[in-house]
Amino acid sequence: MNTENNTVTENDLHAYIDGFLDEKRHADVEAWLAENPDAADEVRQWRNHAEGLRTLFAAYAHAEDDDRDLIATSAKNARFLPRWLPAAAAGLALFIAGAATGIFGQQLLARPPLQQTAFALTDLPAQAKSAFLIYTSEVRHPVEVGADQEAHLVSWLGKRLDYKLRAPDLKAQGFHLIGGRLLPVSGKAGAMLMYEDDSGKRLTVLIGRNPDNAETSFRFASAGSLETFYWIDGEIGYAVTGEITRQNLQEIAEECYRQFES
Amino acid sequence: MKTEPFEEQVLSLLPLLRRYSRSLARSDADGEDLLQDCVEKVLVRRAQWRGGSLRSWAFTIMTNLYRDGYRRQKLHPPVELTxxxxxxxxxxxxxxxxxxxxxxxxxxxxxxxxxxxxxxxxxxxxxxxxxxxxxxxxxxxxxxxxxxxxxxxxxxxxxxxxxxxxxxx
The missing domain is CATH 1.10.10.10 (Winged helix-like DNA-binding domain superfamily/Winged helix DNA-binding domain)
Incomplete structure (x- = not known):
């Protein structure tokens, strides 16, 4: 760091904010800032932002109840993963390993609940959109259980949701099921089903439980090129999300609605 | 559940890893995914840990996962849901x-x-x-x-x- 008393470099200003200056240098910079109000303004802003960021993320530095499960699950995954096994096969191997022992299958597939924080998404369409964006772009593990095990998939997710789940058949609309996963919806166990058409275009159906909501409605929301149709039927909320035209998506949502109701 | 000493150390690091993953990620869900990927990688590669600060080593792994993940994610950038x-x-x-x-x-x-x-x-x-x-x-x-x-x-x-x-x- 610069040790000339009269020269204060930008690096000195950063070190001043970040608390890396010794007492003498700190005082030098302080004196210099008193004579340079523009720089002082900038430094004040940077320091406020730093404090804001520390506060913003401080809430995450805590242990969670299922941390031990996270370690145990990851450790088992790690053990079942032979070094030579190509990455692409790893997910499948883990699933088979989990299913074979039958003991930690659930643990392996379950993701720990997300914490409720300042920017937790609490409404269904926003959650459906973020689930779509996160999982449809996954190359290796877009789903936890594939469509080849559809019966297992729906009974497993249905059990977690405490609801007789079925995967809508959307072949007439050009989409086939690729699989599904368990994920938190409004802090409770929810399900996501993923479909794909022949060109590889994907759409998701999110199903969540919300005992607080007894309203029934059918709505539409869009964000950028992403469209979502969602409806709430008693305690269950549904959201169909895709990067397809609104007309196509509406047709698919109506088909899902029809099949879920029957 | 029986855990090994190494796993106990990772367990005690989880709060710090959780904060770091969330500070890098764009959402809670992304942060949680990054954390899980990192923990798994730390456990898979435990033999490569040369002693020293486990935190630094785990943070380096997390940082690399974040950069790799970001490249992939660029294809589907998150939509701002204002x-x-x-x-x-x-x-x-x-x-x-x-x-x-x-x-x-x-x-x-x-x-x-x-x-x-x-x-x-x-x-x-x-x-x-x-x-x-x-x-x-x-x-x-x-x-x-x-x-x-x-x-x-x-x-x-x-x-x-x-x-x-x-x-x-």
Whole structure:
């Protein structure tokens, strides 16, 4: 760091904010800032932002109840993963390993609940959109259980949701099921089903439980090129999300609605 | 459940890893995914740990996962859900929720390299030399990234005083 008393470099200003200056240098910079109000303004802003960021993320530095499960699950995954096994096969191997022992299958597939924080998404369409964006772009593990095990998939997710789940058949609309996963919806166990058409275009159906909501409605929301149709039927909320035209998506949502109701 | 000493150490590191993963990620869900990927990788590679600070080693793994993940994610950048991501129960959150949201949007606008340096310095309290070691770059690079990160944050925040609301059609 610069040790000339009269020269204060930008690096000195950063070190001043970040608390890396010794007492003498700190005082030098302080004196210099008193004579340079523009720089002082900038430094004040940077320091406020730093404090804001520390506060913003401080809430995450805590242990969670299922941390031990996270370690145990990851450790088992790690053990079942032979070094030579190509990455692409790893997910499948883990699933088979989990299913074979039958003991930690659930643990392996379950993701720990997300914490409720300042920017937790609490409404269904926003959650459906973020689930779509996160999982449809996954190359290796877009789903936890594939469509080849559809019966297992729906009974497993249905059990977690405490609801007789079925995967809508959307072949007439050009989409086939690729699989599904368990994920938190409004802090409770929810399900996501993923479909794909022949060109590889994907759409998701999110199903969540919300005992607080007894309203029934059918709505539409869009964000950028992403469209979502969602409806709430008693305690269950549904959201169909895709990067397809609104007309196509509406047709698919109506088909899902029809099949879920029957 | 029986855990090994190494796993106990990782367990005790989880709160710090959780904060770091969330400070890099764009959402809670992404942060949780990054954390899980990192823990798994740390356990898979435990034989490669040469002693020393387990935290530094795990943070390096997390940083690399974040950069790899970001490259892939660029194909499907998250959509800004301006009116739907607004914090819901502002009464229970400490601090001004709108301010938090603006800050969150400003860090989300940073490139991953700038964001990593800013978070390591500001949130994790790393020295500039420790950041250089973690990222494997010269300290001059750390300083210029820190400078750009701070200026971009300030610029973003100065022009985003008004949060636009976009209603679903």
């Amino acid at each position: 009116d739907e991501t607004a914090p819901q129960d502002s009464a229970t959150e400490p601090g001004d929720p709108l301010e938090k949201q603006r800050l969150n949007q400003a860090v989300n606008a940073l490139s991953p390299d700038y964001r990593t340096v800013l978070m390591l310095v500001v949130v994790e309290g790393y020295s500039y030399q420790e950041v250089a070691d973690t990222l494997g770059v010269p300290i001059g690079t750390v300083m210029s990234r820190l400078s750009r990160a701070r200026r971009q944050m300030a610029e973003h925040l100065s022009r985003s005083n008004i949060v636009p609301l976009r209603r679903p059609k």
